[in-house]
Amino acid sequence: MGLLDFFKRIEPDKKKSPLLHTAYDAFFTFAYSPDSTTQGGVHVRDGMDLKRTMIHVVLAMQLCYIFGTYNIGHQHFDAMGMYPGFLEGFHLKLSHGLIKLLPIFIWTHVVGLGIEFWFAYKKGHAVEEGFLVSGALIPLIMPPDIPIWILCVSVAFAVVIGKEAFGGTGMNIWNVALLCRVFVFFAYPTTISGDNVWVSGFADAAGTMSLNPGSVTDYSWWHTGLFNGLFEWMGLDTFKPGAVMDGYSGATPLALAYQGGWENVTNTFSQNQLWWGTIPGSIGETSKPLILLGAAFLLLTRIASWRIMFSMLLGAICMSMLLNLWGATPFMEVPWYFQFYLGSFFFAMAFMATDPVTAASTNTGKWVYGFLIGFIGMIVRVLNPAYPEGWMLAILFLNTFAALIDHYVLESNMKKRLASA
Amino acid sequence: MLVTTLFVIAGLLLIAAIISITDSFLQIEAKKTGIDTAKENFSLFPKLGEVFGPSVPESIDKSKFHVLKKGHDIKLTGGATGDIQAVQASRYSVKPTNYRGIAPIPKMLVAVGDEVLAGEPLFFDKQNPDIKFVSPVSGELVEIGRGAKRAIENIVILADKEVNYKKHETPSLADASREEIQAFMMESGAWTSIVRRPFDCLAIPEETPRDIFISTFNSAPLALDQNLVVAGKEAHFQKGIDVLAKLTDGKVFLGVDSRADNSGAFTAAQNAEVHYFKGKHPAGNVGVQIHHIKPIKSGDIVWTLNVQDVITIGKLFTEGVYDASRVVALTGSELNEPKIVRVRSGASVADVLKDENITKDQRIISGNILGGNVLTTESFLDARADQITVIKEGNYNEMFGWLLPLKPRPSVSKTFPNFLFPEHKFEVDTNTHGEKRAFVMTGQYESMLPMDIYPQHLMKAIMAGDFERMEGLGINELSEEDLALCEFACTSKMPLQKILRDGLDMMQEQS
Numbered sequence: 001m002g003l004l005d006f007f008k009r010i011e012p013d014k015k016k017s018p019l020l021h022t023a024y025d026a027f028f029t030f031a032y033s034p035d036s037t038t039q040g041g042v043h044v045r046d047g048m049d050l051k052r053t054m055i056h057v058v059l060a061m062q063l064c065y066i067f068g069t070y071n072i073g074h075q076h077f078d079a080m081g082m083y084p085g086f087l088e089g090f091h092l093k094l095s096h097g098l099i100k101l102l103p104i105f106i107w108t109h110v111v112g113l114g115i116e117f118w119f120a121y122k123k124g125h126a127v128e129e130g131f132l133v134s135g136a137l138i139p140l141i142m143p144p145d146i147p148i149w150i151l152c153v154s155v156a157f158a159v160v161i162g163k164e165a166f167g168g169t170g171m172n173i174w175n176v177a178l179l180c181r182v183f184v185f186f187a188y189p190t191t192i193s194g195d196n197v198w199v200s201g202f203a204d205a206a207g208t209m210s211l212n213p214g215s216v217t218d219y220s221w222w223h224t225g226l227f228n229g230l231f232e233w234m235g236l237d238t239f240k241p242g243a244v245m246d247g248y249s250g251a252t253p254l255a256l257a258y259q260g261g262w263e264n265v266t267n268t269f270s271q272n273q274l275w276w277g278t279i280p281g282s283i284g285e286t287s288k289p290l291i292l293l294g295a296a297f298l299l300l301t302r303i304a305s306w307r308i309m310f311s312m313l314l315g316a317i318c319m320s321m322l323l324n325l326w327g328a329t330p331f332m333e334v335p336w337y338f339q340f341y342l343g344s345f346f347f348a349m350a351f352m353a354t355d356p357v358t359a360a361s362t363n364t365g366k367w368v369y370g371f372l373i374g375f376i377g378m379i380v381r382v383l384n385p386a387y388p389e390g391w392m393l394a395i396l397f398l399n400t401f402a403a404l405i406d407h408y409v410l411e412s413n414m415k416k417r418l419a420s421a
Numbered sequence: 422m423l424v425t426t427l428f429v430i431a432g433l434l435l436i437a438a439i440i441s442i443t444d445s446f447l448q449i450e451a452k453k454t455g456i457d458t459a460k461e462n463f464s465l466f467p468k469l470g471e472v473f474g475p476s477v478p479e480s481i482d483k484s485k486f487h488v489l490k491k492g493h494d495i496k497l498t499g500g501a502t503g504d505i506q507a508v509q510a511s512r513y514s515v516k517p518t519n520y521r522g523i524a525p526i527p528k529m530l531v532a533v534g535d536e537v538l539a540g541e542p543l544f545f546d547k548q549n550p551d552i553k554f555v556s557p558v559s560g561e562l563v564e565i566g567r568g569a570k571r572a573i574e575n576i577v578i579l580a581d582k583e584v585n586y587k588k589h590e591t592p593s594l595a596d597a598s599r600e601e602i603q604a605f606m607m608e609s610g611a612w613t614s615i616v617r618r619p620f621d622c623l624a625i626p627e628e629t630p631r632d633i634f635i636s637t638f639n640s641a642p643l644a645l646d647q648n649l650v651v652a653g654k655e656a657h658f659q660k661g662i663d664v665l666a667k668l669t670d671g672k673v674f675l676g677v678d679s680r681a682d683n684s685g686a687f688t689a690a691q692n693a694e695v696h697y698f699k700g701k702h703p704a705g706n707v708g709v710q711i712h713h714i715k716p717i718k719s720g721d722i723v724w725t726l727n728v729q730d731v732i733t734i735g736k737l738f739t740e741g742v743y744d745a746s747r748v749v750a751l752t753g754s755e756l757n758e759p760k761i762v763r764v765r766s767g768a769s770v771a772d773v774l775k776d777e778n779i780t781k782d783q784r785i786i787s788g789n790i791l792g793g794n795v796l797t798t799e800s801f802l803d804a805r806a807d808q809i810t811v812i813k814e815g816n817y818n819e820m821f822g823w824l825l826p827l828k829p830r831p832s833v834s835k836t837f838p839n840f841l842f843p844e845h846k847f848e849v850d851t852n853t854h855g856e857k858r859a860f861v862m863t864g865q866y867e868s869m870l871p872m873d874i875y876p877q878h879l880m881k882a883i884m885a886g887d888f889e890r891m892e893g894l895g896i897n898e899l900s901e902e903d904l905a906l907c908e909f910a911c912t913s914k915m916p917l918q919k920i921l922r923d924g925l926d927m928m929q930e931q932s
Contacts, residue, residue, distance in 0.1 A: 004820070029856065031820065032818040032819060033823050033852075033854060034853065035852070036816075036856070037816050037851040038815075038852075038853055040916065041792065041917070041918040041919055042908045042918070043784065043786050043790045043792075043793075043810075043812065043851050044790040044850070045909060045914060046830075046833060046854065046911070047826060047834070047837060047854045048836065048837075048910075048912050049854055049856070050858045050912055050913060051824070052824065052834075052855075053836075053912055055823075055824060168859065169858065170858065170859030170860050170861045170913070301834070301836045302834070303836070305863075356862050356863045359863070361863040361878070362867075363867060366864070410878055410890075410893075410894065413873065413874075413875060413893070413894065413895075414890070414893030417892075417895055418893055
């Protein structure tokens with residue numbers, strides 16, 4: 001208990017330095033669960049609290065993090081035609097991935113948690129755990145080359161306007177992580193759409209990060225200084241200057257499918273690649289089996305709603321079957337089961353749509369909510385060339401209407417009770 | 422390939438047709454010999470209801486058998502077993518605060534130093550002067566304890582060694598009118614055990630209840646087995662039901678646990694309709710049972726009573742005395758010897774727990790761990806209490822307690838391995854295991870409450886003070902004990918029972 005005594009001794013004064021106390025309290029309750037006892041009402045409380053809930057969602061994403069780190073590097077070398085095998089140049093891929101991912105992860109949390117702490121201090125309540133999950137989701141849905149300042153601005157926007165303006169964790173209308181992404185999407189469209197943004201580590205002659213023909217590798221001190229030194233000493237391959245292969249486009253499977261249907265996709269990527277996720281895309285959303293493992297974990301622990309996941313799947317299947325029947329464009333003709341090999345459907349299903357705060361809150365409402373996300377998201381994906389993927393917009397759209405769905409469910413419940421009066 | 426498949430399907434269909442025809446012959450043969458095939462299935466196939474429907478015992482009408490899928494049983498150490506032991510307490514108290522709906526300073530009928538008989542009126546509420554609150558024992562009134570704003574908290578009586586009862590002239594059930602019976606119950610003190618819903622408060626004499634509901638089992642953690650209570654008092658229980666049946670234009674309903682070995686007093690009760698409930702806690706809550714038997718709609722008023730109070734009423738009408746003796750389960754992991762005792766209502770806690778050494782680190786709860794007042798060794802049992810639970814206080818910090826708890830704790834969450842050990846009995850303390858947060862998780866309360874109610878939305882309606890919504894979402898069907906399990910399971914550590922009571926108070930003021 002020496003450590004506990006130490007913590008209690010360094011507790012800052014609540015009146016003299018409230019900001020410091022807020023921060024202290026956040027870290028203290030992280031290290032030690034509080035000694036508060038039940039007062040009135042129930043005398044014994046369940047062992048579950050919000051911290052535990054949130055950390056389980058973060059745990060469910062860890063496989064996506066590991067694979068995402070690897071895939072950033074894999075795509076980088078793939079663009080140069082180097083190390084095509086899964087394990088070839090593994091250390092280079094991983095270290096390149098870390099160099100890209102860590103700043104995104106750290107800055108997301110510095111900005112997001114900073115704002116959370118500030119608001120907690122201003123409003124005089126404890127720091128709430130909502131950003132644990134948002135902060136873990138945001139890096140996974142960003143392109144690896146996103147400029148840090150854009151990331152910071154969008155995180156600040158999402159947390160301040162999307163969450164704190166409504167009253168903090170539990171009060172927000174829209175999913176914070178998606179709001180962050182939608183802000184980047186509409187404010188800085190060139191950094192998050194098109195074929196050039198999904199593969200990292202290249203810059204053209206003007207110094208802008210891009211995949212244009214003639215772009216060469218853009219390595220930082222971390223590559224050439226730290227890791228090269230380390231790898232040389234260990235006798236491994238090092239980062240060497242290179243250029244994008246001729247004819248490499250960096251297009252995502254969705255873009256290919258839009259141009260020429262399933263055939264066009266399979267000309268570039270094998271089915272295995274699409275399923276396991278060694279394809280260009282946002283950092284953490286490419287590997288379907290790993291996302292499904294995370295989803296299974298959330299379902300087994302009953303943290304995410306199976307109703308939303310299942311009905312969203314149904315909705316997407318329904319719409320893509322309808323589109324198959326219609327078959328006006330090559331993308332519509334992509335068989336419905338192959339639609340799930342493309343894009344980030346599973347990621348949206350497992351981690352985005354199931355956010356309990358922004359989803360419909362009644363069990364009946366969840367069915368409708370999930371189904372409509374699947375249904376509308378597929379429409380946006382297939383029919384609208386302006387948007388590369390539909391789930392972000394479909395989920396935000398249904399977030400807006402979740403309260404309305406609940407309203408009708410509750411109305412019918414109330415009607416039943418009041419009818420016979 | 423296609424041809425083979427078709428042949429296989431055709432073959433299967435043929436076999437199915439043969440079986441079906443054989444089945445029909447069996448049915449015809451059964452009917453010829455006079456067997457009712459609707460009751461006894463003489464078919465080769467089970468009926469749809471037999472496969473998917475609940476397994477209802479043959480003797481029970483299906484409309485009176487309710488299977489509740491939602492809820493959760495919290496298993497704890499410190500259950501009380503064995504025979505009922507008689508306990509002598511020297512001091513007793515009647516607490517006006519036990520009766521919701523009366524003024525905090527009632528009008529006293531006796532003064533300190535007076536000698537009272539068991540069943541003699543002590544005080545009444547100024548709004549309803551006919552309802553008398555009576556003494557559970559005979560003895561000397563020694564103290565009137567007052568609390569904040571001079572509200573009367575305790576009326577303490579030093580008990581005689583031998584209890585002397587006040588004798589009543591009982592009206593005959595067959596001849597007396599409803600008004601006469603009601604007047605007698607109010608005068609004799611029996612009225613105070615009737616609880617009115619909505620609002621879970623003392624019954625109002627001017628109202629006639631639609632129905633009267635009695636739950637004959639308690640599904641809460643470590644709760645007292647009501648079969649023990651009724652053993653040997655079957656006649657009094659039946660008499661009590663007969664009395665209650667006179668007080669309503671509707672029916673008296675008994676909720677019976679389908680899983681237990683029930684006393685015949687419950688299952689074969691006359692003048693009452695018996696309904697069976699199968700399910701986890703809160704299946705034994707009378708509010709849940711009302712919801713499934715005949716829900717409270719807007720404008721309805723129903724009454725509820727405990728088994729022990731029905732027995733008291735029965736004895737009053739049989740022998741003319743108000744006998745406030747109660748069977749109480751002394752439970753909880755902190756007791757050296759959990760046991761079942763017989764005392765009178767309002768007995769001193771120190772006397773009831775005289776074999777135990779209660780320290781500051783322990784909490785004495787009047788009732789089960791999901792609700793009830795906190796008692797001290799200086800206080801007295803509540804009027805309707807049939808259980809005392811003693812558990813540890815949980816005022817300790819636990820390193821990474823939210824992530825890697827060192828000690829097993831009850832939880833409905835599947836993030837704990839608890840669901841792998843359904844029979845494990847937990848030792849609990851009063852730690853909150855986390856801090857209060859805004860509503861985040863959804864669907865959690867709904868899975869803990871087997872009623873067609875959306876507790877989270879109801880809570881929000883109460884917080885917003887929206888009366889129409891509160892009523893529409895079913896606040897009138899609930900009392901605190903019904904939401905207790907939701908409050909236990911709440912991830913955000915919300916005080917649901919307190920919010921509900923605020924809402925009920927608001928509704929009561931409006932009506």
